[in-house]
Amino acid sequence: MVIDTYDQDDSGLWARLTVDWLGGIVPDAVFTSESYGDNYARCLTALAKGGKVCTHVAVDRARSAWPVCGTDVRAAPLHPRFWDPIPRLGETDRAADLIRTDLHVTSLLPPYLRAYYALRVIFVGAESTGKSTLAARLAEKFGTRWVHEFGRDATEAKIAAGDVATPPSEDDEDAAPTPMDAILEYIAGYTTNNLHTKNQSRRL
Numbered sequence: 398m399v400i401d402t403y404d405q406d407d408s409g410l411w412a413r414l415t416v417d418w419l420g421g422i423v424p425d426a427v428f429t430s431e432s433y434g435d436n437y438a439r440c441l442t443a444l445a446k447g448g449k450v451c452t453h454v455a456v457d458r459a460r461s462a463w464p465v466c467g468t469d470v471r472a473a474p475l476h477p478r479f480w481d482p483i484p485r486l487g488e489t490d491r492a493a494d495l496i497r498t499d500l501h502v503t504s505l506l507p508p509y510l511r512a513y514y515a516l517r518v519i520f521v522g523a524e525s526t527g528k529s530t531l532a533a534r535l536a537e538k539f540g541t542r543w544v545h546e547f548g549r550d551a552t553e554a555k556i557a558a559g560d561v562a563t564p565p566s567e568d569d570e571d572a573a574p575t576p577m578d579a580i581l582e583y584i585a586g587y588t589t590n591n592l593h594t595k596n597q598s599r600r601l
Contacts, residue, residue, distance in 0.1 A: 416441070416444050520532055
C-alpha cells in the first residue's frame with residue numbers, strides 16, 4: 398500500500414515515485430478517473446527511454462459506474478453513502494449495472510475496505526457474565542454481525558461429539574485429577590512454600 402502523503406497536484410513527483418516503485422519501469426498505460434491523468438502520463442513518458450510513450454486511459458470519468466473517489470473516502474470513511482447498498486441505475490446506465498453485477502459490488506466500499514474501517518468491539522470478562530448476550534444485542538441494534546465465543550463453540554462441539562470426558566464426581570475419591578485439580582494443587586503448594594519461607598525469615 399502506498400502512503401498517500403505526497404502533493405496531490407505534483408504529477409512529476411508521482412511519475413518519478415511510480416517509476417521508482419516499479420523498479421525503473423515506465424508503464425505502458427495508466428488508468429484513472431481523474432483530470433490529472435493526461436499530465437501524469439506525459440510526465441511518465443518524459444522519464445521513458447527509447448521513445449516509449451505512456452498512454453492515459455480515462456475510465457468512468459463521469460463516475461457513473463463507481464461514483465466515489467479515494468479523497469472522499471479518506472475524508473469521511475464512515476459516511477452512509479459509502480456503506481449503503483448502491484441503487485440500480487436501470488435505463489440510466491445499464492452498462493454500469495452490469496459491471497457492478499460482474500464484480501459482485503453491493504456498496505461503494507469493497508469488502509476489504511469495509512473490514513479496514515469497521516469498528517470492532519471486544520468484550521472480555523469471566524464466564525457467564527453476559528458477554529455473548531451483550532454482543533448479540535449490540536449487533537442487532539446496529540444492524541451488524543457478531544462473532545461467537547470460540548472457546549464455548551469448540552467445547553460444545555467436542556461434548557456433542559463425545560470427545561470430552563465426563564468430569565468425575567466429587568464423591569469419587571479414586572477419580573483421576575482434573576486440570577483444575579492440578580492448578581489448585583500447584584497454587585496451594587506455592588502459597589505454603591512462600592508462607593514457610595516468610596516464617597523462617599521472621600525467625601532469622
